[in-house]
Amino acid sequence: MEKSNDLYWIQCIKAGDSSAFSHIVSAYQKMVFNIILRIVSHREDAEDITQEVFVKVFRSLSNFKEESEFSTWLYRIAYNTTLSELRKKKMMVFSFEDNFSDSGDEDIHDETGDISTEERIQYLEQSIKMLNSEDALIITLFYMNDQTIEQISSITKLTAANVKVKLYRIRKKLAIEINKLIEK
Amino acid sequence: MNTPETKDKLKNMFCEIKMENPSADFMKELMLRIEKETAAKKKRQYFLTLSLILTGILSIILISGSIIYFLKIEITTIKFPNIYFILRNIFKDFSIDPKITGLGLIILLLLSGDLILRKFISHKKDMI
Numbered sequence: 001m002e003k004s005n006d007l008y009w010i011q012c013i014k015a016g017d018s019s020a021f022s023h024i025v026s027a028y029q030k031m032v033f034n035i036i037l038r039i040v041s042h043r044e045d046a047e048d049i050t051q052e053v054f055v056k057v058f059r060s061l062s063n064f065k066e067e068s069e070f071s072t073w074l075y076r077i078a079y080n081t082t083l084s085e086l087r088k089k090k091m092m093v094f095s096f097e098d099n100f101s102d103s104g105d106e107d108i109h110d111e112t113g114d115i116s117t118e119e120r121i122q123y124l125e126q127s128i129k130m131l132n133s134e135d136a137l138i139i140t141l142f143y144m145n146d147q148t149i150e151q152i153s154s155i156t157k158l159t160a161a162n163v164k165v166k167l168y169r170i171r172k173k174l175a176i177e178i179n180k181l182i183e184k
Numbered sequence: 185m186n187t188p189e190t191k192d193k194l195k196n197m198f199c200e201i202k203m204e205n206p207s208a209d210f211m212k213e214l215m216l217r218i219e220k221e222t223a224a225k226k227k228r229q230y231f232l233t234l235s236l237i238l239t240g241i242l243s244i245i246l247i248s249g250s251i252i253y254f255l256k257i258e259i260t261t262i263k264f265p266n267i268y269f270i271l272r273n274i275f276k277d278f279s280i281d282p283k284i285t286g287l288g289l290i291i292l293l294l295l296s297g298d299l300i301l302r303k304f305i306s307h308k309k310d311m312i
Contacts, residue, residue, distance in 0.1 A: 018218055018219065018221075018222040019215075021215070021218050022211065022215055025211060025214060025215075026211070029206055029210065029211070030203055030204075030205055030206070031203075033204070033205070033206045033210075034201075034203050034204060037204060038201075043204075043207070046206075047206050047207060047210055050206060050210070051210070051213065051214050051217065054214055054218075055214075055217055055218070055221065058218055058221060059221065117200050120197055120200060121197070121200055121201055121202075124194075124197045124198070124201070125201075140198075143194060143195055143198035144198050144201065171194055174194060175194070178197075
């Protein structure tokens with residue numbers, strides 16, 4: 001969706017036309033829903049959290065400064081709301097103790113080409129669910145939503161260097177988990 | 185270290201994930217919640233305005249009351265102009281029929297009351 005379109009609808013909502021919000025929802029619901037769906041196991045939970053995200057976006061629209069990028073602002077709300085909702089629902093996955101620091105550079109085995117697409121997706125989804133919620137959100141934003149490191153830094157309020165380090169560690173964790181699943 | 189620019193197997197795997205749509209009722213339910221939010225916001229705004237007006241009226245009464253009390257002004261010492269005398273002088277040249285004037289005043293009062301009631305009802309409907 002074009003940035004100018006977003007701004008047009010935002011101005012309509014700010015002027016009192018709440019039905020214009022449906023255009024914002026249509027533009028972003030699929031992406032927000034899919035990011036959340038990668039972290040929670042059930043569609044219903046993902047839909048609940050997605051709804052909560054959009055209600056919060058609607059409530060906070062008056063605080064949105066139009067000089068910043070709307071999508072980054074929306075994803076920041078999505079990121080924070082998802083983490084707090086998972087905490088509330090006690091679905092937050094806390095980081096399992098990682099022993100990856102001494103495992104060297106890990107890459108996904110080349111055998112991934114030999115397995116079916118369904119299996120590859122299944123392995124990836126299983127591995128994402130083993131990550132802690134924050135890491136799962138970061139990697140999903142980076143790969144699925146094509147957010148840049150700077151944008152992720154703005155969404156998560158982490159420094160760009162920190163995001164880079166986190167991404168490196170998450171990729172390593174994922175590679176190890178996927179390899180384990182392939183070997184099985 | 186794998187960089188996003190280099191050949192990234194993870195990226196390819198993520199690309200293979202099919203994007204799913206939320207259920208058909210998702211948008212309907214969400215927009216219902218948004219409508220409720222808007223109604224609640226309007227209600228809050230209405231009560232805020234009402235309480236501000238009431239606070240304003242109360243402060244006017246309190247301020248003037250305390251001025252009168254602390255400066256020990258006696259109301260009886262304030263001489264209000266004789267309105268009846270003024271009105272009689274203004275309208276002395278007109279022949280006013282008290283019945284017609286009274287009827288007109290009653291109609292005006294009823295119309296004002298009707299207007300206030302209609303506004304109140306339409307506001308309530310908006311909030312629902």
